[in-house]
Amino acid sequence: MTVQKEDKGVARSVLDVLVFLLTAVYLILKAIYESCLPSTHLPKKDIRGQIALVTGGGGGLGRLVALRLAKLGATIVLWDINEKGVEETIELVKGIGGKAYGFKCDIADTKSVYSVAKQTQKEVGDVTILINNAGVVSGQLLLDTPDHLIRRTFDVNIIAHFWTVKAFLPKMIEKGQGHIVTVASMAGYVGISKLVDYCASKFAAVGFDEALRVELEQQGIKDVKTTVVSPYFIQQTGMFENVRSRFFPTLNSNQVADRIVEALVREEYVVMLPTIFKYLTVLKAMVPWSAMALFIANFIPDPSPHNQGNPVVQVKNADEKIKPVKNNSNSILSSSVTQLNKRLVLTGKDL
Numbered sequence: 001m002t003v004q005k006e007d008k009g010v011a012r013s014v015l016d017v018l019v020f021l022l023t024a025v026y027l028i029l030k031a032i033y034e035s036c037l038p039s040t041h042l043p044k045k046d047i048r049g050q051i052a053l054v055t056g057g058g059g060g061l062g063r064l065v066a067l068r069l070a071k072l073g074a075t076i077v078l079w080d081i082n083e084k085g086v087e088e089t090i091e092l093v094k095g096i097g098g099k100a101y102g103f104k105c106d107i108a109d110t111k112s113v114y115s116v117a118k119q120t121q122k123e124v125g126d127v128t129i130l131i132n133n134a135g136v137v138s139g140q141l142l143l144d145t146p147d148h149l150i151r152r153t154f155d156v157n158i159i160a161h162f163w164t165v166k167a168f169l170p171k172m173i174e175k176g177q178g179h180i181v182t183v184a185s186m187a188g189y190v191g192i193s194k195l196v197d198y199c200a201s202k203f204a205a206v207g208f209d210e211a212l213r214v215e216l217e218q219q220g221i222k223d224v225k226t227t228v229v230s231p232y233f234i235q236q237t238g239m240f241e242n243v244r245s246r247f248f249p250t251l252n253s254n255q256v257a258d259r260i261v262e263a264l265v266r267e268e269y270v271v272m273l274p275t276i277f278k279y280l281t282v283l284k285a286m287v288p289w290s291a292m293a294l295f296i297a298n299f300i301p302d303p304s305p306h307n308q309g310n311p312v313v314q315v316k317n318a319d320e321k322i323k324p325v326k327n328n329s330n331s332i333l334s335s336s337v338t339q340l341n342k343r344l345v346l347t348g349k350d351l
Helices: 002-036 060-071 083-095 110-123 147-175 196-218 253-265 277-284 289-299 331-347
Strands: 051-055 075-080 099-104 129-132 178-183 224-231 270-273
Touching: 051 060, 051 147, 060 075, 060 083, 060 099, 060 129, 060 253, 075 083, 083 099, 099 110, 110 147, 129 147, 147 178, 147 196, 147 224, 178 196, 178 253, 196 224, 224 253, 253 270, 270 277
Parallel strands: 051 075, 051 129, 075 099, 129 178, 178 224, 224 270
Antiparallel strands: none
């Protein structure tokens, strides 16, 4: 009797392996087929009317992503510690016919996140698109980095993701609609000198996205999607302006913003920019460490962000709502709106 049970157990295990292999082959072939299709043939979801929250929306990449989401018909919610920056983004969104709300929020503080989340839900509605974009970097050797800056890096770059997701995920599940985008970095796959704390926080962000996706899938929650976008060093975000990269150029912030929104509407899981890094990360596990270390040392001679100041994370009155500024003749905002609309016409892209 015992032998028969053992035989059945072995047979079941073999069957499970065969089913897994066949399913995996099918999914791989499907992915290869889809990757060969023109972008115009790939399905895109409609986000018109959805409420999209962008952390770090007061400038840089967050502002660019917010403008593109507004162009697709989403209602924009901006969280940032930079009140003036948020007001400017709101004005830019309105300038292209969008709708935006801004809140001053210290995402490094749990109570602040939960408080502003409740205020957002009350005054705007249920957030169904969450873009965890806010990030900071110190850019110093580990032993030269003050303890409070290391803590700041983790609080903003990854710990805050737990609070924002816990604040908005329940409603996404309840409504059967949601998408969480984690803006990580290629520094979340490769360790780099002078970025020990930053790399560690981005490694954690990549793992956060994957573990969250697995957890949702195993609970049978299919209508809430997650995406992790890991770009190389980006220009014009105030973080890595002077990074000297020898083999790959730093990325244009507008192109990165385009790709983030594209990944969102196509419900992609993992995006690396540039795409070639997907293959390089595979090689990392195959080559000896000595070769990898040599490559990294020559790849980025000095990654320290010389131009970045020391942004303040702790903010008082975190529950204060930022009211949209009145229309005026602000030449900077008017110029930015004009340039964005001009870019839309020239490229013909629905940003």
